[in-house]
Amino acid sequence: MKSNEHQEQMEKIVSLCKRRGFFYKGSEIYGGMAGFFDYGPLGVALKKNVENIWWHMFVDSQDNMYGVDATLVMHPNVYQASGHAKNFADPMVEDLKTNKRYRADHILEENGVDVVGLSPDEMNILIKEKGIKSPDKNPLGEVTQFNMMFQTFVGANADSESKTYLRPETAQGIFTNYKNVLDSFHPKLPFGIGQIGKSFRNEIAPRDFLFRVREFSQMEVEYFVAPETWESNFEFFQKRVWEFISAVGIDAKKVSELEVSPEDRAHYSERTIDFEFEYPFGKKELYGLAYRTDYDLKNHGEVSKVDLSFFDEDKKERFIPHVIEPSFGLERTILAILSSAYSEDEVNGETRVFLKLIPEIAPYQFAVFPLLKNKPELVEKAKEVYSVLKQRGVRVIFDDNGNIGKRYRRQDEIGTPSCITIDYDTLEDSTVTVRDRDTGEQKRVKIEEL
Numbered sequence: 478m479k480s481n482e483h484q485e486q487m488e489k490i491v492s493l494c495k496r497r498g499f500f501y502k503g504s505e506i507y508g509g510m511a512g513f514f515d516y517g518p519l520g521v522a523l524k525k526n527v528e529n530i531w532w533h534m535f536v537d538s539q540d541n542m543y544g545v546d547a548t549l550v551m552h553p554n555v556y557q558a559s560g561h562a563k564n565f566a567d568p569m570v571e572d573l574k575t576n577k578r579y580r581a582d583h584i585l586e587e588n589g590v591d592v593v594g595l596s597p598d599e600m601n602i603l604i605k606e607k608g609i610k611s612p613d614k615n616p617l618g619e620v621t622q623f624n625m626m627f628q629t630f631v632g633a634n635a636d637s638e639s640k641t642y643l644r645p646e647t648a649q650g651i652f653t654n655y656k657n658v659l660d661s662f663h664p665k666l667p668f669g670i671g672q673i674g675k676s677f678r679n680e681i682a683p684r685d686f687l688f689r690v691r692e693f694s695q696m697e698v699e700y701f702v703a704p705e706t707w708e709s710n711f712e713f714f715q716k717r718v719w720e721f722i723s724a725v726g727i728d729a730k731k732v733s734e735l736e737v738s739p740e741d742r743a744h745y746s747e748r749t750i751d752f753e754f755e756y757p758f759g760k761k762e763l764y765g766l767a768y769r770t771d772y773d774l775k776n777h778g779e780v781s782k783v784d785l786s787f788f789d790e791d792k793k794e795r796f797i798p799h800v801i802e803p804s805f806g807l808e809r810t811i812l813a814i815l816s817s818a819y820s821e822d823e824v825n826g827e828t829r830v831f832l833k834l835i836p837e838i839a840p841y842q843f844a845v846f847p848l849l850k851n852k853p854e855l856v857e858k859a860k861e862v863y864s865v866l867k868q869r870g871v872r873v874i875f876d877d878n879g880n881i882g883k884r885y886r887r888q889d890e891i892g893t894p895s896c897i898t899i900d901y902d903t904l905e906d907s908t909v910t911v912r913d914r915d916t917g918e919q920k921r922v923k924i925e926e927l
């Protein structure tokens with residue numbers, strides 16, 4: 478595909494998401510806010526399916542994994558200890574005329590500069606040397622560091638004492654609960670804690686639909702290991718990330734690993750692999766896998782004065798566990814799923830749009846139609862089949878609007894894998910037509926075999 482075709486595909490996905498109720502702009506009736514999206518009814522369904530697969534793979538199916546759901550607003554000392562108060566910043570540059578602010582690395586990239594490993598000072602020099610201007614063709618100021626955490630004040634006084642932040646990663650809610658889990662469950666090493674929840678980042682330049690937003694969800698594991706075993710545990714999770722990619726129906730051929738250079742790693746990491754996906758707007762980070770050493774527990778122990786060491790009963794040794802962290806963005810997962818699934822073909826000379834979602838992820842697994850809307854006996858039977866499936870816990874939708882062809886198109890567009898039609902034969906022999914979304918193939922199936 479050429480780049481304008483990629484752009485076109487992205488626009489089609491964005492428009493489908495809005496039209497069919499996957500995503501809406503946040504606060505849309507007030508014009509929306511950059512970097513905030515609301516999940517619509519189908520988006521919520523998709524999100525829950527992704528979360529359930531993740532939770533099952535990383536928490537429920539494992540013997541040594543525990544789940545938590547920590548608060549979004551945390552004690553200010555958390556961010557001192559975690560290093561986010563000092564280090565969680567992006568390089569920013571301002572248009573000296575319009576005062577619009579941009580990511581300095583993005584401006585450089587757009588001007589053909591490879592920014593890997595560049596410090597803010599080096600970016601500054603390059604912008605000056607190359608005479609790079611803002612997108613509005615105005616001179617740019619100095620590159621500064623902008624802290625991305627959202628500030629808030631707790632209680633009635635808005636002063637420095639009450640100031641804290643919304644969490645920028647779910648990980649910190651895990652580290653602050655590490656000792657609670659140790660004390661309640663007495664696990665041996667290695668063990669892990671998983672969490673799914675919201676994170677907030679005041680991104681300088683939110684962009685590319687769900688890719689870079691200011692409020693998003695993360696699915697993270699902090700896996701506590703004996704220091705000498707970090708490499709094997711890192712490799713274990715490297716494989717698990719690939720398994721998850723396949724389990725949610727992301728096209729694995731579009732994913733590749735990037736060993737992140739030391740200069741580009743987060744402040745807490747001694748090794749990071751980024752899993753990158755070929756989005757329609759380019760190859761960008763999907764997930765991260767990091768070796769966080771004992772950085773977080775050591776610092777939280779020092780700042781809180783609480784002993785966060787672990788006593789290994791077998792070795793009779795006390796030490797601070799090291800941490801392996803696979804980190805998954807939920808919105809990026811959904812964008813990768815939608816980009817992998819978006820398909821078009823031609824049916825009867827018309828373009829048909831369909832989402833090749835796997836049944837585990839699709840908002841609905843089945844749609845049930847009566848062949849004719851104005852025949853009560855068909856409608857009644859179709860409603861009966863619909864209710865039985867629904868009671869069995871199948872995600873199913875009933876549709877009797879427009880002709881069958883239109884109903885198929887509507888279901889194709891939201892990725893429903895199978896459509897069931899109830900016709901006059903159904904009343905005779907209890908069979909229905911099941912039509913496959915991808916091939917259009919139709920089969921006669923007994924109702925009880927559905």
Ligand code: GAP
Pocket residue numbers: 645646647648678680687688689690691693695697762763764765802804805806807808809
């Ligand atoms: N706890 C580690 C951590 O937060 P990160 O690389 O900053 O590491 C992890 O973020 C994942 O969260 C990313 O790989 C991505 O999937 C997602 N993510 C990060 N920033 C995001 C944003 N602004 N919008 C959407 N997803 C984001």
